[in-house]
Structure formats: structure tokens, C-alpha cells
Amino acid sequence: MNFDTSKELFDQAVKVMPGGVNSPVRAYGSVGRTPLFIDHAKGSKIYDVDGNEFIDYVCSYGPGILGHAREEVIEAVQKAAVDGLTFGAPTRRETIIAEMIKEMMPSMEVTRLVSSGTEAVMSAIRTARGFTGRDKIIKFKGCYHGHSDGLLVKAGSAALTSSVPDSAGVPEGYTKTTLVALYNNEDSVRELFEENKDEIAALVVEPVAANMGVVPPKPGFLRFLRDITAENGTVLIFDEVITGFRLSLGGAQQYYGIKPDMTTLGKIVGGGMPMAAYGGRKEIMDHVSPVGKVYQAGTLSGNPVATAAGIKTLEILRDDPAIYDRIDASAKKIADALRKQGEKSGQPIWVNQVGSLLCAYFTKDPVVDYDGATSSNMQAFSDYFGYALEHGVYLAPSQYEAMFVSDAHTEEDIRKTCDVLMHACK
Numbered sequence: 001m002n003f004d005t006s007k008e009l010f011d012q013a014v015k016v017m018p019g020g021v022n023s024p025v026r027a028y029g030s031v032g033r034t035p036l037f038i039d040h041a042k043g044s045k046i047y048d049v050d051g052n053e054f055i056d057y058v059c060s061y062g063p064g065i066l067g068h069a070r071e072e073v074i075e076a077v078q079k080a081a082v083d084g085l086t087f088g089a090p091t092r093r094e095t096i097i098a099e100m101i102k103e104m105m106p107s108m109e110v111t112r113l114v115s116s117g118t119e120a121v122m123s124a125i126r127t128a129r130g131f132t133g134r135d136k137i138i139k140f141k142g143c144y145h146g147h148s149d150g151l152l153v154k155a156g157s158a159a160l161t162s163s164v165p166d167s168a169g170v171p172e173g174y175t176k177t178t179l180v181a182l183y184n185n186e187d188s189v190r191e192l193f194e195e196n197k198d199e200i201a202a203l204v205v206e207p208v209a210a211n212m213g214v215v216p217p218k219p220g221f222l223r224f225l226r227d228i229t230a231e232n233g234t235v236l237i238f239d240e241v242i243t244g245f246r247l248s249l250g251g252a253q254q255y256y257g258i259k260p261d262m263t264t265l266g267k268i269v270g271g272g273m274p275m276a277a278y279g280g281r282k283e284i285m286d287h288v289s290p291v292g293k294v295y296q297a298g299t300l301s302g303n304p305v306a307t308a309a310g311i312k313t314l315e316i317l318r319d320d321p322a323i324y325d326r327i328d329a330s331a332k333k334i335a336d337a338l339r340k341q342g343e344k345s346g347q348p349i350w351v352n353q354v355g356s357l358l359c360a361y362f363t364k365d366p367v368v369d370y371d372g373a374t375s376s377n378m379q380a381f382s383d384y385f386g387y388a389l390e391h392g393v394y395l396a397p398s399q400y401e402a403m404f405v406s407d408a409h410t411e412e413d414i415r416k417t418c419d420v421l422m423h424a425c426k
């Protein structure tokens, strides 16, 4: 395969943008390459500027559950665009999508639309603090909730209770109130609640952790989080930016049968346009301005074109619930093929799969948390990634991203993918 045009474009891009990209995960540094520049995409396929065709499992890191450029969605976007791109005033579609969200996720009684997942989680946490009158929050090591200051923390090395910024430019004061627990580790959560009695405003969690590869919650873990937050008057926030409308129409909360107090959405909810949302119990959301005293605003929030794409995407998912059976079955086929390859060859491969999300780690031990995820052999991942790319399978250039299966992936795509990835493991 020839990547000359991408390389030329990359040389130009690095001169005017940090690392040549507008989001660091798009850089290919960790796999020792330079990124492909994309020309267009349709269905399950993505095409770079050198004319190479790939089966796409990045799906824009989650939004593409229907595949690329689905006709009905494009048509809805075109129709909306003709009527004007933004007004700074209410439109019908904002209410329609808020109603659809409530119908699909009954815990979201009241919703505020925003433009990115980062904004959604940042605002949900502010609301939880305003509601409880408390400052501290708990997050989990390895879970990602966007790049707002207070959430870019890593656990301090000494005690779990001291967290430090995980990015330059974040003042220590901003992360003092963020406590870090360990995913799938009930004791680490219990300890934080005991040491910070009546001080914890919110606990935020990815119900399936999908930013350290894919790590499912252990049986009972989400129920435990529901119970301990309820006992302590703490707002339970499910960050469903990835899992919302992906694991089921009602997201992870429906999939696992656990009802959070607040939920954040992104990725799929905008159908490929920049849109996200946060919401929850009316009693909590009534604290958001202009009703309440928690300030939060956005010039492009509830954008008319983005709501058009979001509504059409949710309609398609709602009207064809068998989509979830299809994409889950496709993901399972890939996971099974990789596991079989591991058994046959004796290579250390661990595969986690939940619904249409999956991730292969190059380690023998079960991956149940961040330390497990980071034990994967990075050179093996890099080789695997490179082989897949050269053979027409487009994966995220990072061990810590999920593979996203869409409804546009055909049986033929899945068969070819299994074949390529089994070879890629060698």
C-alpha cells in the first residue's frame, strides 16, 4: 500500500497544528507511523487520500453505529442546513430529541443539549455539586470523561486519596477535589466514602470502561455503586458517551438494569455531528440555569443541523431494534476468532467484548482494570495494528481504544476482518 499523499499532507499539517492533528488520538506516534488523511467514507468502508480502501472499526471513535454517510441521515442534515445553520433561539427539534432521549432512557427526565462529551460531563458534575452543596467527586483510574481540568487526574502513587494533575497546565487546586478509585474494586470505593463522609457530590463512571480498551464491569459492581451512592446522598453519574445507544437503545443502564441519577451522552446522540447531552432526575436538573443557580450555556447548543442528524439516527435505531443483535453478533465473531487464534498459537491474547465493543490485549491475564490494560505488550499491539492496516482493516492507533462494530459491516466484512486479524496476531 502506498501512503505518499497522506505523508505529504501530514508534513504540511504539522507546521500549522500541534502534531498535525486536532485530537491527539488521531496521531500515529504510538504505532510508529504517520496518520492517514481521509478522503471520504461510505457504509463500512473508509478511503484515504491515496485511494486505499479499509474496513473501518474506528467509526469516528463511536458515533458511526450505522456506518458512514447513511442516506437518511445525510438527507436530514441537508434539509436542515437549507433552513439555516444556527439561530441562537429555541427550535422544535431540540424538544423532539429531548423527548426521544427520555423515552429511551427514562432516568433522563430532563436533558440539556451541549456540543461535546467533555462539556456534558463537566456540566453534569457542576450540577451535581450545585445540587448537593458538596465539592468532592470520585472517578476511576483508566476511565476517561473528557479533558476538563478537574477530570485530568491520575491517582497519586502513595495513597488513592491524593490525586495529581495528569496534564501540564492544570493547577493542583483544580484536582484536589477529584478522588480516584480503582475500576471493579469495591474496597477502593468504600474507603473513599469512609474517609470523606458527607463530602462527595458525585461518583462518575463509564458503566463499561471503553477508554482503556474495553473493560466490562464485574457482576454486581454497578449495583454496588448504585447502593453506596444512594446511601451517601451522592449523585451517581453514568458517563454513557460511548455506551449510550450502543449497548442498547437505553444504553448501559438498560443493558445492566441499573438506574443512575444523571447520565451524559455524546458520540451517537449527534449522529456524526457535534452534539452531546447531560440530564437526569428533574429534581437535580432543576438546579441548572435559568431555572436554578448552576450556570451553563452554549452558543451552538442544540444546533439545528446536529439535532436533525441525531433525531434521524435515533429513529433508525428505534425502528430496527434487531440492529443490536446484528452488531453484537458481529463483534462476538471477531472476539471469538481472536481468542481461537490465541489458543491455537499459544500467544498471549486476552479479548474483552461487550455488545458491539471489543478490544484485544496482548497479555495472558484477564484484563479487569487499568493496570491489566497497561500490561498489554505494546510492541505486539503495534505490529498487529500495522499488519491490519496494510491488509485493509482500519483500527484505532492505540491499545486503549475500543473496536467499534457498526450495522454497515457486512458478513463478508466480518469474515475478512477475522481472517486479517488472526494473521495480524502472528
Ligand SMILES: *Cc1c(COP(=O)(O)O)cnc(C)c1O
Pocket (backbone or CB within 6 Å): 115, 116, 117, 118, 119, 121, 144, 145, 146, 147, 206, 210, 211, 239, 240, 241, 242, 266, 267, 276
Ligand atoms: C469521548 C468521550 C468523552 C469526551 O467526549 P468529547 O466529545 O470527545 O469531548 C467523555 N466520556 C467518554 C466516556 C468518552 O468516551
